[in-house]
Amino acid sequence: MNTSDFYDQRETRSADERQASQLTALRALLAQAKSNPLHGKRLPDLGPGAQEITTLQDLAKLPILRKSHLIGMQAETPPFGGFDNPGTGHMRHIYQSPGPINDYDGDGPDWWRAGRALYAAGFRAGDIVHNSFSYHFTPAGSLFDQAATSLGCTVFPAGTENTEAQAKALAAFGTSAYTGIPDFLPRLLAKADELGLDATRLTKASVSAGPLFPSVRQGLNERGVQVYQCYVIADLGLISYETKALEAMVVDEDVIVEIVRPGTGDPLPAGEVGEVVVTALAHPELPLIRLAIGDLSAIMPGQSPCGRTNMRLKGWLGRADQTAKVRGLFVHPEQVAQVLAQCGLRGRARLVIGREGERDTMTLHLEHAGDPEGLDERLQAQLKTTFNLRGQVRLCPPDTLPNDGKVIDDTRDF
Template sequence: YPARRQRQTAPAGTSRPRPGRVEGDWFRLGRFAFAAGLGSSDILHNCFGYHLTPAGMMFESAARAVGAAVLPAGTGQTELQVRAAADIGTTAYAGTPDYLKVILDRADEMGVELSLARALVSGGALFPSLRKTYMDRGIQTLQCYATADVGLIAYESPAMEGMIVDEGVIVEIVRPGTGDPVPEGEVGEVVVTTLNPDYPLIRFATGDMSAVLPGESPCGRTNMRIKGWMGRADQTAKIKGMFVRPEQVAQLVARHPEVSRARVVADRADEMDVMLVQLETTGQNPAVYEASVLDALKLKGRVELVAPGSLPNDGLVIEDRRQYD
């Protein structure tokens, strides 16, 4: 429907924009916003990006669906964001789990008190210790599971016992590579069907792992529940809210003839994602490769040079050392 399109978007981690009409709460995140307690008295500090990827407008439309105002902040310029949040009086945060800590730490350094009472997070794993950090500061923190193609898939309620599958999709948990459903409770790949007339998808394989939780949520919502994000079905890792894929690592190696192998290591430090890029090379200066790492992987990371033949021979190109509950 070219004449009815309002926005053109590109899913995170890919380079080809997908056509589509985006209007109202097209991505259906309003249900998550309502479950999280967002309402007409709130001002949402929206730290999801508005550039090519749809995350920013996904959460903005969610806020509008429940009558909340929005500060369209995006990422970066953290000091300015802190001052704007304090001056405007934002009461809720939307963004990746890690970036809220960046804002809070900067506010502490500046001696600025923020009025945040709730956080709606997505785009990365919400580790239990990080959630506790926010809850200890009086910020109720709930997460949702969504993609650019499908929109909302599942979301937490204040009960915080698994994620409730959105009523606008059909979710199956299947054995990776086969499409066969696994028994209830067994971990498998999340496959989603949406009959949206603008962009229907049948058994869309997300590449994410999860499992069905038996029973209903204590909050009273009766739809199926899943355990949430439990890793990837392949070696793709989401680091700082961005996907890093094996083919990107291969592109990095191809740029430097003296590099024989590479390994990306995802880990946590100070409640934040960190990325280490190990390169088997005869080179001596890590700084030579920093620009290539940023260009190929779309993220900054520490570069470590190792001797040829020293990386583990285990088939891994991306190693995720983070612990998920």
């Protein structure tokens, strides 16, 4: 049983040790990727042994792969856009995230590497974890399930439905830890209070897939629940995570993170806000090299007071494109067009993301001059079908929405 404050010794190694290890892993990954014809086209100037990559900074010479482009690439060459190297490992599960974007996981007890984030949040062997991420279609439920069980925790696979039943299970099992989106935990505990249930054994939480607003963290802390964020994506797994220092997010040991100027791919110095670009070193089955994920962040100068020595990110600072995340799910501009097309509509529309209390809201604003009868209901039903989220509809007279090209307007204050 690990009794250290650190998940492993790699978290406290020197910068030189980390760079040497990651360079070796990067060159091996690139050499494997070159055996894939698609990567061969993307990386035409890279030799078979990746000899041209002599430092981690040389990674910036390679082209950016945009996550937003994966939708079209996977549609053209299903299921993974031609990027997979099936000969390098076994794909244990396959998933489909909104977009749609197809994902997978491979062999190993914690393939997504999120156990490191849970360990930093205080999860230990013997904890009973209430996992409220979905196990359906998307990998989030399995991702956090693997992370927790790899630490020796016991997991209740709660999923996303029926708050009352979840509250009863939380109390019955004496749950000590939570994984899920930030917004759901306060509602879950409020339901336990309403039912007169004892949820006081819950003392720690690792949250992701949505912003942790200060008011939510404060409210949970006042209940004795310590909450830590982790930055995880379905395509690559763990990127970074909060520690007990609560000062920025420490980058995972098995990824290389760059912050680049949006639109150029040029790396930015510490402190400057740019787009997050990630290369996962441990996933040869589907190597995604220099994946630009559309999020904005910045490198926090200096070392974490917690003792971990890897670089740190300032957290999520917005989107480099118009994609947004609502209640743990991404919403894409292309999906707004799908909603209109399915309802036989054309014209200017805008999906406005807002916040009421501690809950995200989604409202489709649509310019419409025709007969409105029944249109609200049809559009609301199509929103649920397309986004797997409930939303409202607001019909507007023609030429009243701003002519600024914006399809998704995220008005939340982060």
